[in-house]
Amino acid sequence: MSRDIVHQGVQQTGNQDMPGGIAGQILRIDLGSGRIWTETLTPREWRIYLGGAGLGAKILYEEVPPDSNWDDPENRLVLATGPLAGLPVWGTGGLTVVTRGALTNGATSTQANGFFGACLKYSGYDAIVLQGISPKWVYLYIRDDQVELRDAAHLLGRDTWETQQSLEQELGYRGHQLSVYTSGIAGENLVRFSAIHGDYGHVASKNGCGAVMGVKKLKAVAIVRGSRALHARDPNGLMKAAEVISHDLETNPTTRGLYQLGTLQGVVNLSKLGALPIKNYTTSVIPAGVDMAQWEGQALRDGFDHRGHQCNACGMHHCHQQVLARGKHKGDIVDEPEYEGWSGAGWAIGCTDPNAVSWLNTQIDRACVDVNEFGWLVGWCMECYEKGYFTREQLGGIDLKWGDAEAANALLQMIIRRQGFGDVLAEGVKRAAEHVGGEAQKCAIYTMKGNTPRGHDHRARWEELLDTCVGSGGSLETGPPVEPTEMGLPARTNPFDHKAVSKNVSTLMGRRHLEDSLGICIFTSRTKISNLCLAINAATGWEFSVEEAQQFGRRVAALLRAFNVRSGIGPELERPSERYGSQPVDGPAAAHDPRKIFDAMVEDYYNALGYDRATGKPLPELLRALGLGQVAKDLWG
Numbered sequence: 131m132s133r134d135i136v137h138q139g140v141q142q143t144g145n146q147d148m149p150g151g152i153a154g155q156i157l158r159i160d161l162g163s164g165r166i167w168t169e170t171l172t173p174r175e176w177r178i179y180l181g182g183a184g185l186g187a188k189i190l191y192e193e194v195p196p197d198s199n200w201d202d203p204e205n206r207l208v209l210a211t212g213p214l215a216g217l218p219v220w221g222t223g224g225l226t227v228v229t230r231g232a233l234t235n236g237a238t239s240t241q242a243n244g245f246f247g248a249c250l251k252y253s254g255y256d257a258i259v260l261q262g263i264s265p266k267w268v269y270l271y272i273r274d275d276q277v278e279l280r281d282a283a284h285l286l287g288r289d290t291w292e293t294q295q296s297l298e299q300e301l302g303y304r305g306h307q308l309s310v311y312t313s314g315i316a317g318e319n320l321v322r323f324s325a326i327h328g329d330y331g332h333v334a335s336k337n338g339c340g341a342v343m344g345v346k347k348l349k350a351v352a353i354v355r356g357s358r359a360l361h362a363r364d365p366n367g368l369m370k371a372a373e374v375i376s377h378d379l380e381t382n383p384t385t386r387g388l389y390q391l392g393t394l395q396g397v398v399n400l401s402k403l404g405a406l407p408i409k410n411y412t413t414s415v416i417p418a419g420v421d422m423a424q425w426e427g428q429a430l431r432d433g434f435d436h437r438g439h440q441c442n443a444c445g446m447h448h449c450h451q452q453v454l455a456r457g458k459h460k461g462d463i464v465d466e467p468e469y470e471g472w473s474g475a476g477w478a479i480g481c482t483d484p485n486a487v488s489w490l491n492t493q494i495d496r497a498c499v500d501v502n503e504f505g506w507l508v509g510w511c512m513e514c515y516e517k518g519y520f521t522r523e524q525l526g527g528i529d530l531k532w533g534d535a536e537a538a539n540a541l542l543q544m545i546i547r548r549q550g551f552g553d554v555l556a557e558g559v560k561r562a563a564e565h566v567g568g569e570a571q572k573c574a575i576y577t578m579k580g581n582t583p584r585g586h587d588h589r590a591r592w593e594e595l596l597d598t599c600v601g602s603g604g605s606l607e608t609g610p611p612v613e614p615t616e617m618g619l620p621a622r623t624n625p626f627d628h629k630a631v632s633k634n635v636s637t638l639m640g641r642r643h644l645e646d647s648l649g650i651c652i653f654t655s656r657t658k659i660s661n662l663c664l665a666i667n668a669a670t671g672w673e674f675s676v677e678e679a680q681q682f683g684r685r686v687a688a689l690l691r692a693f694n695v696r697s698g699i700g701p702e703l704e705r706p707s708e709r710y711g712s713q714p715v716d717g718p719a720a721a722h723d724p725r726k727i728f729d730a731m732v733e734d735y736y737n738a739l740g741y742d743r744a745t746g747k748p749l750p751e752l753l754r755a756l757g758l759g760q761v762a763k764d765l766w767g
Contacts, residue, residue, distance in 0.1 A: 150363035151213035151669035152176055156185075157255045157277065159270065161346050162203060162262030166277050168255075177672060178757065181212030181256050182647035183239045183603075184682065186228025187689040189259060190237060191761070196697045200230045200338070201320075201345045203263045209311075209351065210257035211247030213669050215649025216360050216442070219372045220379070223248040223442025224649045225311070225334060231604050232322040232338025233503075233558050233580040236699045237690040239603035239646060240336035242311070243449075244329030246353065247649045248442040249309040253356030264347040269297070273354040282349035289496040290314045290327040297352045306442075312350035313340030314498025316546040320344050321556040323503040324546075327495055331439065331449065331465035335500040337581055337604030338558070363671030371664035376445060378657045384612050385656050387427065392448035392653070395427035396469035397477070403625075404590040404718035407473060409480045409532060410509030411575060411587060411709055414717025420482045425472075433484055436466060441651060448653060457485055458536075464492035473585030474505030479512055480532030490535040497546045506559050506575045506582050507545075508538050519570040526550045558582075560707070575710045578703040581605065589712065590719035592631045596731050600635075600704045602690040608638035609645060613658050616676065617641075626719075628727040632734035639739060640683020647686070684739075685756040688748045691741070692761050701746040704732065 148154040148170075155168045171179070179185045186208040198204045208228040215222050225246040231238030250258070253272050260270075267282040285293050294310040301308060311328030317340040324340030327333045362368040379389045387395050400406040401422065404414040416422060423429060434452035441449060450466040467475065467488055475494055476487035494501045508530075514520040515530045522529060526549070528540050544552030555562050559582055563574035576582050577599050584606060588595035594606060601607040611617050617637055623630040645655040648666070655662060659676045666674045705711070706728070713723035736743045740752035753762035 147173055149173055149176055149213065149670035149672065150361050151217060152181070153251050153254050153256045153358070153360070155255050157258045157272075159258065159260050159277075159279070160262045161260055161264040161268070161279070161348060164279060166279075177670075178685075180647040180682065181215075181649060182210050182224070182226035182241075183228060183643040184647040184686050185210050185257055186226060186239060187237070187643075187686045187693070190228055190230065191689050191693045193261075194230055194693070198230070200232045200235050200342055203261065205230045205261070205342060207260040207339070207342050207346060207348075208257060209246075209250075209260075211250055212256075212647050212649030214665055215247035216251035217362060217368060217669055218443055219368070219650060219654070219665050220376055220446060221441050221444040221651030221654030222649055224646070224651055225250075225328075226646045227326055227334040227339045229339050229342045231336070232320075232341035233560075234337055234604055234699065236579065236694045236697060237602050237604065238337035238339055239643065239690065240334045240339055240605060241646045241652060242326065242328065242332045242334040243441040243651045244332035245306050245309040245355070245442045246311055246328055249353040249355045251356075251360055251649070252358055253353060254358045258351070260346060260348065263345065267347045267349050269350040269352060270348065271301070271352050274356045274358065285349045286318060287315065290498050291330060291496050293350055294328070294330065297350065301352065301354070303354060307355050308352060309355070310350055310352045312498065313343040314496065314546070316340060316498045317344035318349070319546060319548050319556070321499060321546055321548070322558045322561070323500045325498050325500050327498045331451070331495060332441070333495060333500075335502070340498055362669045364668040367668035368665060371661065371668050374664060375654070375657050375661050378612075378661060379446070379654065382612060382657075388446070388448070388653055388656060390447050391427040391431060392446065392466075393469035394430045394472075397425045397430075397472050398422055398427070400586060402718070404714060404720070405587045407478045407505075407585065407587040410478060410506070410513045410573065411589070411712070412513060412715070414587060414590070414714050414719065417480075417482065424484060430472075430484060431466075434466070434488070439465070444651070444654060446654060452488055454485055454489055457489075459489050462489065464488050465495060467491040470585035471501050474501035475535070475538075478505035478509045478585070479538055480509070481535050481538070482533065483535070486535035490539055493539050493542060497542055499542070499546065502585050503558060503582050504542065505585065507555055507562065508541060510559060510563070510570075510574045511541065511555070513573050514570045517569070519566075519568070524551055526552070563707075572708050574707055576707045577710070578705045578707070579699060583710065587714070587719075588710070589714050589722070589724055590625070590717075592625060592628065592724055592731070593635055595706065595711070595724055595728075596631060596635050596735060599706055600732060600735060602687065602694050603643070607640060607642055607687050608635055609641040609652065611638065611641065611659075612656055616658055616660065617680070626722045628731045629734060632731045633738060636735050636738035640680070640685070640687040642683075643686035644679050644683045647682070681756065685758065688753060688756055688758060689761065691746065691748060692753075692758070692765055695746045696765065701732075701743065704746070
């Protein structure tokens with residue numbers, strides 16, 4: 131095995147004035163030249179941008195030219211964490227990826243959990259910023275101040291699990307001593323919806339961030355759990371805040387089920403609302419003969435031999451690994467799917483056998499593509515095959531019938547290697563549908579920007595329909611609050627009242643960016659914003675308020691939107707495809723047609739946030755109020 135050590139030994143220059151919880155170093159790597167260096171921000175800048183999504187948005191806007199593309203050497207791939215990462219608050223191993231994504235060619239912010247964020251902080255860094263394109267395939271190795279670009283030729287063709295296993299053996303580390311994130315075979319072949327996967331089951335999945343990693347010829351990032359200490363300004367206060375948050379997660383009626391079972395309860399709960407996507411939105415009714423008792427959260431957990439697979443410092447009964455109980459793959463160890471795995475690898479393609487869904491979900495993770503995009507893509511192909519728009523010969527001989535997990539996996543393997551029709555499908559739902567055209571295109575689910583929804587039927591969740599279409603980060607920018615009244619919203623609203631929907635989305639805009647800037651899991655941050663502020667303040671020594679938290683989220687959202695509109699991604703693209711925005715033909719939401727009120731929702735949303743409806747630009751007075759005066763000059767002159 132050959133190695134090419136491009137650089138070794140990065141001198142870290144700590145700053146004693148840094149806020150607590152922040153390592154204070156950004157690791158910079160030019161893959162084209164092999165140059166490696168560090169930089170930092172001022173204490174004031176750390177407070178303005180925090181880390182994660184906030185830091186990534188700043189770098190994306192300031193450094194990526196408007197006329198570049200996702201595959202340009204000038205594009206940045208930011209792998210960042212935040213001030214809570216590595217500290218004793220539940221789920222603080224978070225990784226946020228910010229880049230110009232391959233599906234929309236616009237801003238991308240997507241998060242994964244596991245151990246990457248903690249390992250990065252213990253090595254003395256808050257973020258890694260990669261630019262340029264390597265002349266050959268490499269992987270990045272970090273162990274404290276030892277930073278090396280190593281030859282990765284021997285890792286090519288290996289899936290995500292195989293890559294991690296190979297590097298564990300090569301580097302001599304096991305378990306939580308080493309965090310490995312890779313874009314798998316899909317990233318090697320620049321599949322536009324390839325993801326970045328690590329730590330056996332954790333995925334930053336949105337907007338083709340794995341394709342960016344692939345075009346840069348970066349096979350993996352491997353970080354040893356470092357030896358540098360982290361310091362909180364108020365250790366006792368931090369432990370008290372951690373206790374408040376964990377107690378809230380365990381006891382609050384809104385989050386208790388999440389604490390006990392993760393997202394497993396979503397299947398049955400959403401099916402009752404008509405929000406479970408079934409067979410590519412062709413129906414919202416559970417097929418006859420399907421026993422929904424086996425889909426209850428506890429039944430899904432108990433249906434497999436399992437063990438916990440928790441993330442850094444986490445006490446949630448959430449992430450698990452399973453042993454398949456029956457069938458062709460009996461005895462295989464797989465990841466317990468999140469709700470979106472049960473949806474994208476299951477219901478969206480008509481597969482209602484939990485054993486088969488669990489197996490397929492892990493094949494998708496190992497291939498390293500977004501399970502949601504895969505579900506919409508394969509569900510579309512299955513519908514088109516059933517209706518005669520696609521032939522078996524066109525699909526490489528695959529008899530692609532509804533619910534067939536083995537056939538779906540065969541198509542997956544074609545896609546990640548760009549074989550035959552898989553080369554078209556590897557471009558994602560929107561581009562594949564436009565390539566095929568005709569009646570087939572009308573069946574496809576996507577936004578006109580090129581991204582796709584998360585694993586719900588948004589025709590029954592108008593908040594997410596609106597957010598997915600108008601959001602600027604490639605996915606959702608809002609997040610459901612545990613205490614809506616804390617954010618100035620009523621405790622409950624009618625999900626089909628378009629005025630209330632617009633108000634909710636505009637009020638909550640940027641909440642997810644806040645979470646994705648702290649280095650904390652989006653599930654362990656499902657507590658009151660005031661509780662998160664307790665932890666932030668104890669860690670950093672600040673007096674970070676709920677109002678500042680809301681302001682921060684809106685700042686990041688405005689910065690990502692400014693990046694997009696400056697790059698030519700305007701409001702004319704903020705619309706759903708014909709099927710995505712259609713009226714359900716049956717089920718609980720059949721009486722509600724989002725097409726009738728979509729434009730009004732967007733209008734109200736723009737007005738509430740202070741965005742110009744004609745151009746999509748945040749208005750100058752809003753940008754100045756958010757501390758983005760230079761952005762106002764850039765956009766408005």
